[in-house]
Amino acid sequence: MSPRTGTIVFAGAALIIAAGLLRAAARLPVLGTRATPYASAMNARAPRERQASNVPTAITFDYRGLDTLGEEIILFAALAGVTRTLKHGRRRATARHEDDGTRREVSRDPSAAVRALARVLGAGTLVLGTEIVVHGHLTPGSGFQGGVVLSAAWLLVYLGFGARLFRRLTADAPTDMVASVAAGAYALVAVGGLLAGGALLTNVLPLGTLGQLASTGTIAVIDVAVGCEVAASFALLYAHFLDVARTEPARRPG
Amino acid sequence: MVALIALLLVLTALGGTAVALTREPAAQAIVLGAYGLVLGTLFLVLQAPDVALSQLAVGGVAFPVLILLTLGKLRRETARRARTTRETDSGRPANQADA
Numbered sequence: 001m002s003p004r005t006g007t008i009v010f011a012g013a014a015l016i017i018a019a020g021l022l023r024a025a026a027r028l029p030v031l032g033t034r035a036t037p038y039a040s041a042m043n044a045r046a047p048r049e050r051q052a053s054n055v056p057t058a059i060t061f062d063y064r065g066l067d068t069l070g071e072e073i074i075l076f077a078a079l080a081g082v083t084r085t086l087k088h089g090r091r092r093a094t095a096r097h098e099d100d101g102t103r104r105e106v107s108r109d110p111s112a113a114v115r116a117l118a119r120v121l122g123a124g125t126l127v128l129g130t131e132i133v134v135h136g137h138l139t140p141g142s143g144f145q146g147g148v149v150l151s152a153a154w155l156l157v158y159l160g161f162g163a164r165l166f167r168r169l170t171a172d173a174p175t176d177m178v179a180s181v182a183a184g185a186y187a188l189v190a191v192g193g194l195l196a197g198g199a200l201l202t203n204v205l206p207l208g209t210l211g212q213l214a215s216t217g218t219i220a221v222i223d224v225a226v227g228c229e230v231a232a233s234f235a236l237l238y239a240h241f242l243d244v245a246r247t248e249p250a251r252r253p254g
Numbered sequence: 255m256v257a258l259i260a261l262l263l264v265l266t267a268l269g270g271t272a273v274a275l276t277r278e279p280a281a282q283a284i285v286l287g288a289y290g291l292v293l294g295t296l297f298l299v300l301q302a303p304d305v306a307l308s309q310l311a312v313g314g315v316a317f318p319v320l321i322l323l324t325l326g327k328l329r330r331e332t333a334r335r336a337r338t339t340r341e342t343d344s345g346r347p348a349n350q351a352d353a
Binding site for chain 1: 312315
């Protein structure tokens with residue numbers, strides 16, 4: 001298909017889809033209408049039933065906790081795929097290009113301004129990320145959001161303090177263990193609901209009172225587990241990508 | 255409030271267009287980060303703070319970082335292969351400036 005024909009086909013399809021989209025958009029509720037039935041029901045029930053003031057977190061970790069368990073397994077599987085591809089593929093590639101098998105760093109030392117900025121921002125990001133994770137059941141944000149904010153903290157460590165400190169903080173074995181244990185903890189909490197006589201993922205821990213840090217039962221536990229898993233997974237993702245991007249095979253001595 | 259939402263919707267439209275019209279991949283990654291920021295603010299103004307946090311962290315930080323790292327790796331690989339095929343075995347160090 002020539003480019004010109006492709007453009008004509010695209011224009012026709014775009015017109016049809018635009019017509020459908022406009023027709024659907026005209027039938028949506030007016031912008032600013034908030035009280036959909038499900039939202040109203042959850043806003044009324046969740047604080048009372050689960051003592052959680054962050055209703056989306058109560059939904060994602062309790063009422064629809066099974067979906068989030070699947071999500072965490074997806075993140076875990078993606079991390080496994082990236083690890084497999086970037087670590088072992090690289091070994092085969094370097095063997096093919098006949099070098100001596102060692103990799104050499106090509107990074108430069110960061111400037112003083114970057115170091116100072118990374119210190120301040122990194123500390124703030126670390127605290128913010130931990131706060132978002134720990135207060136997941138009380139304030140906006142939950143384990144996932146706090147975990148990705150923490151991953152930004154790892155990046156600031158890499159930018160400001162160089163690759164060596166970054167790799168020491170995100171060493172493969174301990175970080176792998178944190179990610180695996182946290183993902184397994186979520187599954188264990190789910191099974192714990194079964195063992196305690198209810199259905200999978202039943203909230204079996206004491207619920208406490210609304211607004212306290214120690215409340216909402218298993219929601220807080222799952223929240224911390226998800227936060228740890230996401231932070232560790234992103235740390236390893238960045239570490240593998242950075243390892244591959246910032247090093248190159250050393251030349252064989254001539 | 256409505257004016258704020260309207261302004262952010264317009265900025266979102268402009269940002270998306272800018273991302274699509276930026277042709278250089280490295281520049282596109284940066285524009286994508288800025289667009290992620292605008293989108294996150296739109297979600298916040300539409301009263302969805304959890305989604306806004308996710309968008310800011312992923313679309314503003316993680317996604318551009320992974321794109322830039324992949325581009326850096328590709329550029330280094332291409333330069334290294336060009337160097338390997340064209341240079342003689344003269345002992346010239348391999349970490350001089352990439353082409």
